[in-house]
Structures are given as C-alpha cells and as structure tokens.
Amino acid sequence: MFERQRRLSWISVTGIVLLSVALAIIPFVASTTGLRQASQIIISVLAVLGVNVATGYGGMISLGHGVFVGVGAFATGFYLDDLSLPWLVAIALGAVTAGLSGALVGLPALRIKGIHLALVTLGMAIVFQPLSKRFPKITGGVSGQGVEARFDAPNWWPGDSRMASAVYRYLFCVLIVVLALWATWNVVNSRFGRSMRALRDNHTAAAIYGVDLVSARVTTFAISAGLAGLCGALQVLLVPFVSQDKFPAQESLVIYASAVVGGLGTIWGPVLGVIARTAVGKAGDLVAGFDGLGPIGDFFSLLDESAFVFGVGLIVLTFFFPRGLAGIGRKRQPSG
Amino acid sequence: MNWNFDVLPDFIFNGLSLGAIYGAVALALVLIFKATTLINFATGELAMLGAFLVYVLHMEQGIWLWLSMLIAMALSAGLGVLIERSLTRPFDPADHLPVVLITLGLFLIINAVAGDIWNYQVRILTNPFGKFPDWVPSVGGDRYVEVLGSRLKYQSIGIWVTLALALFLLGLILNRTKAGLAFRAVSSNTESARLVGVHTGRTLGFGWAIASAFGTLGAVLVAPQLGGVNPNMMATILIYALAGAALGGLDSLGGAVLGGILVGIIQAVFVTWGGVVVFGQLYMSILQLAAAFLVILIVLLFRPAGLFGTRRVERV
Numbered sequence: 001m002f003e004r005q006r007r008l009s010w011i012s013v014t015g016i017v018l019l020s021v022a023l024a025i026i027p028f029v030a031s032t033t034g035l036r037q038a039s040q041i042i043i044s045v046l047a048v049l050g051v052n053v054a055t056g057y058g059g060m061i062s063l064g065h066g067v068f069v070g071v072g073a074f075a076t077g078f079y080l081d082d083l084s085l086p087w088l089v090a091i092a093l094g095a096v097t098a099g100l101s102g103a104l105v106g107l108p109a110l111r112i113k114g115i116h117l118a119l120v121t122l123g124m125a126i127v128f129q130p131l132s133k134r135f136p137k138i139t140g141g142v143s144g145q146g147v148e149a150r151f152d153a154p155n156w157w158p159g160d161s162r163m164a165s166a167v168y169r170y171l172f173c174v175l176i177v178v179l180a181l182w183a184t185w186n187v188v189n190s191r192f193g194r195s196m197r198a199l200r201d202n203h204t205a206a207a208i209y210g211v212d213l214v215s216a217r218v219t220t221f222a223i224s225a226g227l228a229g230l231c232g233a234l235q236v237l238l239v240p241f242v243s244q245d246k247f248p249a250q251e252s253l254v255i256y257a258s259a260v261v262g263g264l265g266t267i268w269g270p271v272l273g274v275i276a277r278t279a280v281g282k283a284g285d286l287v288a289g290f291d292g293l294g295p296i297g298d299f300f301s302l303l304d305e306s307a308f309v310f311g312v313g314l315i316v317l318t319f320f321f322p323r324g325l326a327g328i329g330r331k332r333q334p335s336g
Numbered sequence: 337m338n339w340n341f342d343v344l345p346d347f348i349f350n351g352l353s354l355g356a357i358y359g360a361v362a363l364a365l366v367l368i369f370k371a372t373t374l375i376n377f378a379t380g381e382l383a384m385l386g387a388f389l390v391y392v393l394h395m396e397q398g399i400w401l402w403l404s405m406l407i408a409m410a411l412s413a414g415l416g417v418l419i420e421r422s423l424t425r426p427f428d429p430a431d432h433l434p435v436v437l438i439t440l441g442l443f444l445i446i447n448a449v450a451g452d453i454w455n456y457q458v459r460i461l462t463n464p465f466g467k468f469p470d471w472v473p474s475v476g477g478d479r480y481v482e483v484l485g486s487r488l489k490y491q492s493i494g495i496w497v498t499l500a501l502a503l504f505l506l507g508l509i510l511n512r513t514k515a516g517l518a519f520r521a522v523s524s525n526t527e528s529a530r531l532v533g534v535h536t537g538r539t540l541g542f543g544w545a546i547a548s549a550f551g552t553l554g555a556v557l558v559a560p561q562l563g564g565v566n567p568n569m570m571a572t573i574l575i576y577a578l579a580g581a582a583l584g585g586l587d588s589l590g591g592a593v594l595g596g597i598l599v600g601i602i603q604a605v606f607v608t609w610g611g612v613v614v615f616g617q618l619y620m621s622i623l624q625l626a627a628a629f630l631v632i633l634i635v636l637l638f639r640p641a642g643l644f645g646t647r648r649v650e651r652v
Contacts, residue, residue: 061436130572253443315441
C-alpha cells in the first residue's frame with residue numbers, strides 16, 4: 001500500500017486516452033455556452049479532489065467543502081475588484097485564502113473525530129449561506145454581485161472572437177485541473193502523503209513512528225480546502241458573478257457524495273465522480289424532455305436533480321461498491 | 337448601550353418555546369444515537385416529510401389537524417422502521433462512514449423528492465394554536481396572559497403542554513413497557529442485550545419509529561414560526577437541534593430536551609436580546625445560527641460528552 005504504483009494499468013491508460021480525446025474534441029464542437037458549461041464541469045473536479053484529500057487520504061470526514069469553494073470564489077472576486085490584483089495572483093490568493101480557512105477548520109479536527117467531525121462540518125455547510133448574505137461588500141448580499149474584471153485571452157492568442165476567448169478559458173481550466181491532479185498525486189505519494197495515510201489508518205501508530213499529528217492534520221485540511229477554493233476561483237473566471245445562492249448545504253453534500261461515488265482515496269475517483277454526476281444529470285435531462293410519459297415522466301424529472309441521483313447513488317454504492325466507481329473490479333485491500 | 341430589561345421576558349418566552357421544539361428534534365437525534373451511536377443526518381428531512389404529510393392530510397384532504405398530526409406521526413414512525421430495517425441494519429454501527437453516507441443519501445433524496453412534489457415555495461400550514469375556543473380567557477381579544485409585564489402567548493403554552501404530554505408518554509413507554517425495557521437494555525449494552533434474548537434489530541426499529549414521530553411533531557410545531565412548510569424548512573432547525581443534542585450529551589434523552597431548551601434561551605437572550613442591546617437592532621438569523629454552530633464546536637472541543645452524556649473511555 002505504501003509502495004508507489006509505478007505502472008499504470010491498461011484500464012487507466014485507456015481511460016486517460018479516451019478522456020484526453022474527449023477534452024480535445026469539445027472545443028471544436030461546442031458553442032461558447034457549451035464550452036463554458038464544460039469548463040464548469042471540469043473545474044468541479046477540484047472541489048471533489050479536495051474532499052478526497054481530506055476524507056480519502058486524510059481520513060477526516062468533511063461535509064462542508066462547498067464552504068471552501070464559496071470562500072475561494074468570494075475572495076477571488078474581492079482581490080480582483082477591490083484590490084485590482086491581476087488574475088493569476090487573484091486566483092492563487094483565492095485558493096490560499098480558502099486553504100487558510102481550511103487550516104482553521106483543521107484545528108478543531110485535531111480533537112473532534114469521526115462522526116462528530118461530520119457534525120461540525122455539516123454545521124459549517126448550513127451556516128455558510130446565511131452568513132455570507134450578511135457581508136454584502138464581499139458577497140453581494142442576497143442577490144450576489146458581478147465581478148468587473150474579465151479573464152480575456154492575451155494578445156498572442158490567435159483570434160479575439162468570443163469563441164477564441166472561451167476556448168482560451170477552457171484550456172486554462174483544463175490545464176489547472178490536470179496540474180492539480182498531478183500535484184495531488186505527487187503529494188499523496190510523498191513522505192507527507194504517507195504520514196497522512198498512516199494517520200488515517202492508525203493515528204496512534206503513526207504518532208509512535210514520528211508523524212507530527214498537529215501539522216499533518218492541519219496541512220491536510222489546508223491543502224484540501226485550497227483545492228476547493230481553486231474551484232471557486234475558477235468559477236469566477238468562467239462566470240464573473242459571485243452569489244451566495246450557489247453555496248447551499250446541499251452543494252457541499254453533493255460534492256462529498258461525488259467524492260464517495262467516484263472512490264475515496266484514489267486519484268481518479270474525483271474525475272469518475274464528476275463524470276458520473278454529469279452523465280446521470282444529462283440522462284435525466286434527456287428523459288425529462290420526452291412528453292407523454294405520464295407519472296413515469298414525473299419520476300424521471302427527479303433524475304434531473306443531481307441531489308436525488310446522488311442520494312440514491314450514495315446508498316447503492318455504499319451497499320454494493322463501498323470503494324466507489326474507481327474501486328469496481330479491483331481486488332479488495334485488507335483494511336485497518 | 338440600551339439595557340432594555342422590559343422586553344427581556346418576551347425574548348425568554350420566545351426562546352423557551354423555540355427551545356422546546358429544538359428539544360423535540362434533538363430527542364429524535366438522541367433516540368437513534370443512544371441505541372446505535374450513529375447520527376441520523378436525515379432527521380430534519382424526515383421531520384419535514386412528516387410536516388408535509390400533515391399538510392396533505394389537513395390542508396388538502398381536510399382532516400382534523402390533530403388527527404392529521406397523529407396519522408402523520410404514525411406514518412413517519414413506519415417510515416423510520418422501514419429505513420432502519422432496509423438501509424442501516426446491514427451495516428456495522430462501529431464503522432461510521434457507511435452509515436453517515438446512508439443518512440446523507442436519505443437527506444438528499446427526501447429533500448429532492450419533496451422539492452419535486454411540492455416545489456420550494458413556502459406553503460401555509462394551519463397553526464395548531466392559532467385559534468382557541470371562546471372559553472379560553474383573553475386580554476382585550478388577544479390570546480395571551482401577562483407575566484412579568486410581558487405577553488406570554490397561548491401558542492407558547494400550547495407548545496409546552498403538547499411536548500410535555502409527548503415526553504410523558506415517551507417516559508411511560510420507555511419505563512413501563514416491555515419494548516421500552518428492551519430499548520433501554522440495547523442502548524446500555526447491545527451485545528449483552530442480545531445475549532439475554534432481546535431482539536436487538538426490532539428494538540432499534542422501535543427507536544427509529546419513536547424518533548421519527550418526535551421529529552414530525554417538532555416540525556409541525558415549528559412550521560407556524562417559519563411561515564409554513566417548505567422542503568428546506570428543517571436545515572437551520574437541524575443545526576439548533578444538533579447544538580441542543582451536543583450540549584445535553586448525545587446519549588442523554590433528558591439532556592437532549594434540556595439542551596434544546598438551553599439553545600433556545602441562548603439564542604433568544606444572549607444573541608437576539610444581546611444583539612439589540614449592543615447593536616441597537618436585530619441581527620436575527622445570522623448571529624443565532626453562528627451561535628448554534630459555536631455551541632456545537634465548543635462543546636465537542638472541550639466537553640465531547642456534553643452536560644449529561646456519558647464520557648467514553650477509549651481503550652488503546
């Protein structure tokens with residue numbers, strides 16, 4: 001388990017190839033709106049990856065990662081408009097701000113564990129939305145507010161149409177997500193990553209072997225929240241508008257559910273989770289589009305709501321595939 | 337600062353009646369936690385579903401409100417048994433993650449289903465204590481009694497009486513019936529209870545049933561304060577109830593009720609009244625929610641067993 005996997009399995013290789021082909025085709029076939037939606041789906045991998053780091057690798061349940069996405073988005077908007085910082089700096093600082101808020105949450109996680117931590121983070125998720133309504137200067141209050149700054153393609157970019165800009169944003173998001181996946185993969189396989197997983201599996205044993213519990217837990221939570229914050233920052237890049245109504249508690253739960261459905265503690269889990277979420281949502285759209293299905297159609301209109309699908313998905317997967325989509329077909333590892 | 341003590345009793349009465357409702361929902365959490373050491377995150381959504389059942393029975397079918405409430409509580413209890421039997425019993429309660437996922441899944445499903453059926457608008461549900469018969473005394477046509485120079489609304493009294501009655505019944509069931517004895521045995525030691533022949537599974541189902549019924553009662557009583565029923569009505573109530581349960585101790589039934597009431601008072605006196613004193617205006621919802629969250633955080637950090645819960649000793 002602690003040995004780094006050097007060779008990729010053929011499933012992973014096929015998956016990566018298919019995914020790359022799909023990502024390369026999208027800009028040629030999609031409209032500007034479609035491209036923006038695709039980018040939004042792609043960056044949502046980051047938030048799920050954040051949960052995966054905290055829960056999958058760090059063993060700390062977080063039901064409140066939507067909060068860090070929100071902090072990232074609001075902070076980025078603030079840095080752009082109120083401090084007039086350039087985009088790259090604002091995005092980086094947005095992620096760092098979310099990471100710092102994550103470190104704050106990581107502190108109580110030193111003492112509060114298991115189901116109690118789930119309780120505290122769920123509380124955080126529920127409190128965040130009404131709380132953010134109360135700071136209208138940063139969040140735009142109840143109705144939200146636009147961000148003045150625009151992320152446009154630089155001069156050397158071929159073409160300056162809206163489409164060219166959309167492609168530029170899309171590629172930027174893909175690049176960031178790939179970099180984040182690559183960086184996370186390296187972190188979880190580094191010395192720090194091993195101490196993180198050792199803590200998850202048996203914190204007493206980890207402490208005996210010289211893992212610094214405090215710094216490991218806080219750092220894990222900070223990295224995890226930073227990834228979610230990056231997702232929020234890129235949301236602002238795609239749609240220059242921040243609003244509290246994007247961050248209800250259900251959003252946090254769906255992010256957590258995506259992480260579980262994809263497979264906790266695996267690097268491809270977040271990608272699979274987001275693909276599953278999108279696929280089922282689209283299937284629901286399609287079926288709901290047919291008229292004349294009567295009560296069956298009404299039922300399928302439920303599929304439209306990713307919250308419902310993920311609720312069902314969570315329960316089904318917990319029963320039959322406790323290691324998520326990424327774990328299907330793999331040999332069970334002895335746990336504990 | 338304006339120390340406006342005249343209105344303080346108003347806030348206290350309000351806090352006591354809200355707190356009693358938090359206590360009922362906290363009780364729903366604790367009844368399940370006590371027996372299985374799992375937190376049912378879907379408690380609030382189940383309660384919301386119960387409130388909608390009352391809405392359908394009473395507002396749409398025209399059944400007498402209190403009868404609708406009893407039917408809805410019975411149906412919620414049945415649903416609780418069903419969930420326990422089919423979704424949570426297969427899992428080892430010592431392993432938190434699967435059961436957390438199951439109840440979260442339920443949270444999402446119930447919320448989405450309710451949203452799909454009834455959409456997210458607030459729907460008015462008759463206040464159980466909105467109208468009183470003529471023989472109830474009134475002050476100038478208004479239904480309240482004056483206590484300490486403040487108005488004590490009949491609605492508050494009604495909530496207290498209803499919940500006190502429900503608690504009394506719960507006490508009778510737990511202390512005077514065989515099922516209650518079995519429940520106490522299972523929550524004190526599941527393995528020993530199983531060894532002496534208690535049907536633990538059926539007993540846990542019984543716990544879920546009472547818990548769901550209490551949740552429904554709480555949701556129906558809180559609905560008038562929220563302007564009616566809607567699928568998201570219990571999100572914030574759940575936070576107050578969790579705070580109450582944590583404060584009272586997650587495995588103490590009496591603690592849950594007291595904790596809920598304490599949270600109601602903290603909310604009313606320290607936050608709402610204090611907010612008026614310090615800021616000169618109401619900062620209602622936000623400070624209250626933040627205070628409830630802080631209560632959860634502080635209790636779990638410094639006294640995880642709460643005020644009345646049993647401390648757990650961890651053996652290494």
